Amino acid sequence: MNNLTTNRLTRYSKITLMAYLSFFGLLVMYSNIIDYSSNYEYVGHILSMDTTRENLNINYRAITSPMLHHRVYWFIITLEVIYTVCCLIGTYQLFKHRHASIDVFHEAKKLSIIGLLIAIFVYYVCMQVIGVEWFNMDESQVWNAKDWARHIVDFIVPLLIFLSLKIER
Numbered sequence: 140m141n142n143l144t145t146n147r148l149t150r151y152s153k154i155t156l157m158a159y160l161s162f163f164g165l166l167v168m169y170s171n172i173i174d175y176s177s178n179y180e181y182v183g184h185i186l187s188m189d190t191t192r193e194n195l196n197i198n199y200r201a202i203t204s205p206m207l208h209h210r211v212y213w214f215i216i217t218l219e220v221i222y223t224v225c226c227l228i229g230t231y232q233l234f235k236h237r238h239a240s241i242d243v244f245h246e247a248k249k250l251s252i253i254g255l256l257i258a259i260f261v262y263y264v265c266m267q268v269i270g271v272e273w274f275n276m277d278e279s280q281v282w283n284a285k286d287w288a289r290h291i292v293d294f295i296v297p298l299l300i301f302l303s304l305k306i307e308r
Contacts, residue, residue, distance in 0.1 A: 149307045150237050150244060156298050157230040157251050160258070163291075164223030171216050182215070183208040184282040185270055191278040200273055218261050225254030245305050255299040262288045262295065 171178050184190050186208055188201040202208070229251030236247040266288035270276040277285045 146308045147237075150233075153248075153302050153307075154230060154233045154237060157226060157233060157302065160255070160295065160298065161223060161226040161230050164219060164226055164254075164258070168216070168219050168223055171212075171219065179208065179212050181282055181284075182212045184279065185274050185276050186211060188274055190280065190282050191275040194275075197275065215261060215265060218257055218265075222254045222257035222261065225250045225257065229254055241305065241308055244307065248302055251302055252299065255295055255302070258295050259292060259299070262291045267292065 183205065186202040188198070202211075229248065232247040232250060233244070236244045239247070266276075266284055270288070271285050276283055
């Protein structure tokens with residue numbers, strides 16, 4: 140414990156937090172692939188806007204094609220795989236360079252940062268911006284993941300800031 144300095148602890152905390160997000164990504168990937176039909180149904184209801192209140196001004200936004208539902212869902216799964224792989228490899232790179240110089244450790248953050256940015260795209264842009272603002276997901280009593288996505292973004296954004304800062308020595 141005498142070798143555990145604040146600088147070393149800062150590096151380890153960045154590695155640990157990235158490992159947490161990588162584990163989350165693995166669980167989400169597993170769920171979306173193994174339980175494809177349940178999660179596909181979710182995406183289909185959001186895109187179809189069939190569980191939101193009837194609003195003639197925005198009904199044109201609904202996508203009712205099952206083929207497009209599958210494509211959108213596979214796009215989301217693909218992004219989840221990419222961000223998870225980036226986060227996993229990024230976590231490994233951080234761990235591998237945990238005793239390296241400041242500059243080497245800082246450069247080892249690249250894939251982690253890319254993974255976090257893609258995760259923000261999935262959970263903020265896709266779910267909160269497009270899902271809520273375009274498809275009115277927040278009006279659905281059953282198929283609403285607005286709060287779930289917000290909680291994920293509330294973890295990822297501070298992690299991105301913390302990870303990106305070059306504060307360790």
